[in-house]
Amino acid sequence: LERFRALHQLERDAIYPDATGLFFRYALLVLLVTFEGIFNAAFFAEGLSTGLLGGFLYAVTLASVNVLTAFVLGKTAVRWLFHIKPAIKALGLLALGAVLGFIGCMALAIGHLRTAILLESTNPTQDAWLALVYNPFGLNDLVAWILFLVTIGFGLASLLDGLFVDDLYPGYGAVTRREKQATEEFEEEFEEVRASLEDVKQENIDALDDEILRAKQFASRFRQQ
Numbered sequence: 001l002e003r004f005r006a007l008h009q010l011e012r013d014a015i016y017p018d019a020t021g022l023f024f025r026y027a028l029l030v031l032l033v034t035f036e037g038i039f040n041a042a043f044f045a046e047g048l049s050t051g052l053l054g055g056f057l058y059a060v061t062l063a064s065v066n067v068l069t070a071f072v073l074g075k076t077a078v079r080w081l082f083h084i085k086p087a088i089k090a091l092g093l094l095a096l097g098a099v100l101g102f103i104g105c106m107a108l109a110i111g112h113l114r115t116a117i118l119l120e121s122t123n124p125t126q127d128a129w130l131a132l133v134y135n136p137f138g139l140n141d142l143v144a145w146i147l148f149l150v151t152i153g154f155g156l157a158s159l160l161d162g163l164f165v166d167d168l169y170p171g172y173g174a175v176t177r178r179e180k181q182a183t184e185e186f187e188e189e190f191e192e193v194r195a196s197l198e199d200v201k202q203e204n205i206d207a208l209d210d211e212i213l214r215a216k217q218f219a220s221r222f223r224q225q
Contacts, residue, residue, distance in 0.1 A: 001179040107149075
């Protein structure tokens with residue numbers, strides 16, 4: 001840990017959530033997927049013959065792709081942005097641009113998909129893809145723009161959730177956790193050794209007391225004789 005700090009010029013302690021906080025982070029990820037799916041379900045249901053259930057399946061699938069991708073990239077690649085080395089920092093900057101671009105594309109795709117569904121397209125996903133490629137900002141419906149903004153919001157929230165699931169500096173949280181685990185294992189073994197030594201010490205003290213008692217008995221007999 002000290003070598004890692006010296007190499008990366010870190011003077012602060014690692015900041016990362018404990019077990020309860022980590023559970024909350026992943027629970028928040030599930031809630032983001034669920035809330036985005038529920039929120040978007042009604043908008044998709046308007047043009048689907050399967051109604052609200054079909055809209056929910058569409059929405060949850062797209063929300064999962066959006067939220068999980070942003071979370072994973074935030075947890076792994078985007079945190080390189082905080083690395084001390086310029087080359088790795090540049091990779092983090094590229095990863096940040098990539099994830100923001102992905103979130104934006106997903107938001108536009110969801111808006112175009114809803115438009116294609118409302119137009120009762122025979123192949124809505126293909127039509128949405130063509131609209132995304134040739135006219136990405138051609139959303140002509142207020143609800144489609146609302147879906148766009150909602151998707152952007154949930155994607156950014158997932159990105160931040162992935163970033164703060166560990167210390168912002170790459171690898172610092174993992175090294176600190178290994179150091180704490182090693183310290184706890186050492187202290188546990190040290191306490192076991194201490195307890196064993198205490199037992200041995202007590203056994204020797206008891207044996208010494210027995211020898212002293214026997215010596216006093218021999219001395220008493222010797223005086224009597």
